[in-house]
Amino acid sequence: MAESMQGLHRTCRCAEVTKEMIGKEVVLMGWVQKARDKGGIIFVDLRDRSGIMQLIFENGSIDEEGFAKAGKLRSEFVIAVTGVVEERGGAVNKNLATGEIELRVKSLRVLSEAEVPPFPIEENSKTKDEIRLKYRYLDLRRPDLQKNIMLKSKVMMLTRQFFAKEGFLEIETPMLGKSTPEGARDYLVPSRVHPGHFYGLPQSPQLYKQLLMCSGYDRYIQIARCFRDEDLRADRQPEFTQIDMELSFVDVDDVIDVNERFLAYLFKEVLDIDVKLPIQRITWQEAMDRFGSDKPDMRxxxxxxxxxxxxxxxxxxxxxxxxxxxxxxxxxxxxxxxxxxxxxxxxxxxxxxxxxxxxxxxxxxxxxxxxxxxxxxxxxxxxxxxxxxxxxxxxxxxxxxxxxxxxxxxxxxxxxxxxxxxxMDLLDKNEYRFVWVTEFPLLEWSEEENRFTAMHHPFTMLMEEDLPLLDTDPGKVRAKAYDIVLNGNEIGGGSVRIHQDDIQERMFEALGFTKEAAHEQFGFLLDAFKYGVPPHAGLAYGLDRLVMLMAKVDSIRDVIAFPKVKDASCLMTQSPSRVSEEQLKELELEVRPEEVTE
Missing domain, CATH: 3.30.1360.30 (GAD-like domain)
Structure with missing residues (x-):
């Protein structure tokens, strides 16, 4: 039978109890990891996000009713205990932060009972991914996953602190925007108020952050949610998080400088690793010639x-x-x-x-x-x-x-x-090798569309000395674009943007856009540029991928609280799902029945 807290207040988390607190009374709350009944004495491992504390229940230190309740504790029961911190009577557990101490329990409350979970709540689970993701709320109790999620929280907090000190303003941009499908597919959101019209969820805040530069905000930062309707891989999700930034009155070196200092700060604070600055730079051509990849693993x-x-x-x-x-x-x-x-x-x-x-x-x-x-x-x-x-x-x-x-x-x-x-076992996860890859091709030929497409996006500035090639040999034009690569993973990328009308027009021509088509998709940005636009540049990190490498795990799913699987569905909530006819009617939408093929 579950009990209430009745005014009981937790004094600290399990692993926050130290040897210096021996003899003091504390109140702990958490989940039962396991219970061992040794006859007249019961040992319980209590777990919360900080770690584990061994509890000891013994007649004499707790009343008979409390001792009887302790005998019925099972894995994942939620309990509150009051007790006195003692030095361990048995062997010291060197694997635990609290391995030299235990809590002699004076009172016990069972806050919630639990059914037997479908898999053990333990580190390095061997349970199939499908089962773990179906019961993700249980999977997230595992100490290794909790450690990853807490690491990500720390990275986000430190990111905000660093960029605030560097004079960046955190500004939110809209989720509901205009669909501009130049790149991956957009996720579309139908409008009830404007039947037949759709918002696009942002693949990135690109256009808005450039508008913020036009608006004079100078240095912008956002930890931004982004969406891409594309085929998934181990390191991709349909929704993900970017550390997104834009800076005015800068060129390539300025963006690289602030980001090198950011990475050095982050890795020192989180992992106590010294990133050697300046980070090595190689051109895209050199990367391809030496490593066959524009995201070379330099380890x-x-x-x-x-x-x-x-x-x-x-x-x-x-x-x-x-x-x-x-x-x-x-x-x-x-x-x-x-x-x-x-x-x-x-x-x-x-x-x-x-x-x-x-x-x-x-x-x-x-x-x-x-x-x-x-x-x-x-x-x-x-x-x-x-x-x-x-x-x-x-x-x-x-x-x-x-x-x-x-x-x-x-x-x-x-x-x-x-x-x-x-x-050959040459990939050491404890080694972090950064490299900047610069001077990407501005354009790449699409056989599918039979035209050049932007390797980054249509607003990427080209190397000034390559300007004559834009008309004569577009494939050879280099961009003022740069990626930051870590251990063979592109963790961030960006570019200097075009801020001159004539160059932007020539870029659209090279991409096969008519003036009308360019205005249809990007009119609001092009209009804004008529009213005084500063030279500007930016960069965005894939936060999930960066944290994945810092946590030394193989998939971004292990650093995202509620990830999707490969077909972009959520096994826990069973989404996406069908909606009612009333909802469709309100949106003036109709779902065609699937065609049955014999």
Whole structure:
């Protein structure tokens, strides 16, 4: 039978009790982790968000009724206890902050009884994700998840403190805005008052924060909720949180400077890690050439080697035909993997095919210097020697090659590099390697739309010296865009914005927008720019992804209180769900019945 608190007040949380409080009376409240009845004495582990305290119930220190109640305690009962802090009578538990002390209980109240939970409430749960997410309110009681959620709260608090000191104003922007689907799909919200019209939930506060710069607010910050209706991956959710900022009268270096100091502050305060400043910068082209990725993991080497010139006249047609078609031949050296079994190499070939490769060529160099290769018979010994030398190959190494269009070669070898690093155990979660990637291409060609699209967004400023290329060779124009990458994850990105009318107009032309189309989508921003707009730039972090890396977990679901699963549904609330005919009628909407196909 549940009891009330009846004026009882908690004096502290479980793990806030210290040795200095021995002999003092305290009131604790929380959940029963486990109970052990040893006959005349009962031990109970009491858990709250701070940790665990061992309680001891013994006849003489608690009345018979209280002792009888203690004997009926089960996992997840919610209780309140009053007792005296003592030194532990038994063995010290070095794994607990409270491992040297216990609480001798004088009175017990059972605030709430609990059914047996569908899975144990314990760290590193082996329970299937589907079950845990269905009962997320129980899953969130697990100490490791609580630690992640509290870490995220601390990051948000420190973020606000840092940027407030730097002169940023926290300003909220609307959730219900105009749908501007240049990028991912928008989530649409139908309007009851304006039938047939829809709001778009923000993919980011981009346009509003630029308007705030037009309005003279100078430095803006927001921890902003954002929404994207796109296919999900382990590190993506349909709704997520950004640390979003915009600054006036700045250029690239100014944005990078304040953000480097922010990251150094955050990692020192939260993890006691010193981030070495300045953070290394590499251009997008250098990142692609060296790592096959615009979000390179810098914790290990295994960089790409361009061997196109070495093999351009060789007898292996896979290499030469790729080059004749304007492609590239590149390789990576998996040092010390020369003895890898053929079956394992075949698995790497299949992995590469998953990224579009037709295959992988390889040279395995044994410890005695002898070589096994998938293509040696097509090349002379001199050509093979030159290729091994170009790859810095030595005894015991495995050399892997991809030959195709440049983009595909980058994709394949970039992914293969990471896969090998996992297999070779080169990824240390305790090491944090930051890098800025700068000078992204301004535009990328969309085969689907048969036009150039903005790699970031249509308001990204280009490198001034590339302005003539906007009309003659748009694909070569570099942007004043920058990403901050941590351990192979893009945690934030931004750019300097276009604030000059003539450049913005040329940008829209390069993207295939007519003046009318540009005004239809972005008219309010373009109008605002007529009334005096300062040079401005910004950046946004994916807060969930940043915290995921700080918490050393593999999915952003482990740092979000109530995440969605891969199909964007919530297993706990069973959303999305159908709504009543009355609601649809009010919105002047009609749901078409699903077509039944035979």
């Amino acid at each position: 290990f080497g295994m960089e790409l080697h361009d061997v196109s010139d070495v093999v351009k006249n060789c007898g292996f047609s896979v290499f030469t035909s790729a080059l004749e078609n304007g492609g590239s031949v590149r390789g990576i050296n998996a040092e010390g993997q020369g003895a890898m079994p053929r079956k394992k190499i075949d698995k790497l070939v299949e992995f590469a095919k998953g990224y579009g490769a037709k295959g992988l060529a390889y040279i395995a160099i044994a410890e005695d210097g002898t070589r096994k290769s998938s293509f040696a018979k097509f090349m002379t010994d001199e050509e093979m020697d030159a290729l091994v030398a170009a790859m810095d190959g030595k005894a015991g190494d495995l050399l892997l090659f991809a030959a195709d269009k440049k983009k595909l070669v980058y994709d394949v070898l970039g992914a293969l590099r990471l896969e090998l690093a996992k297999q």
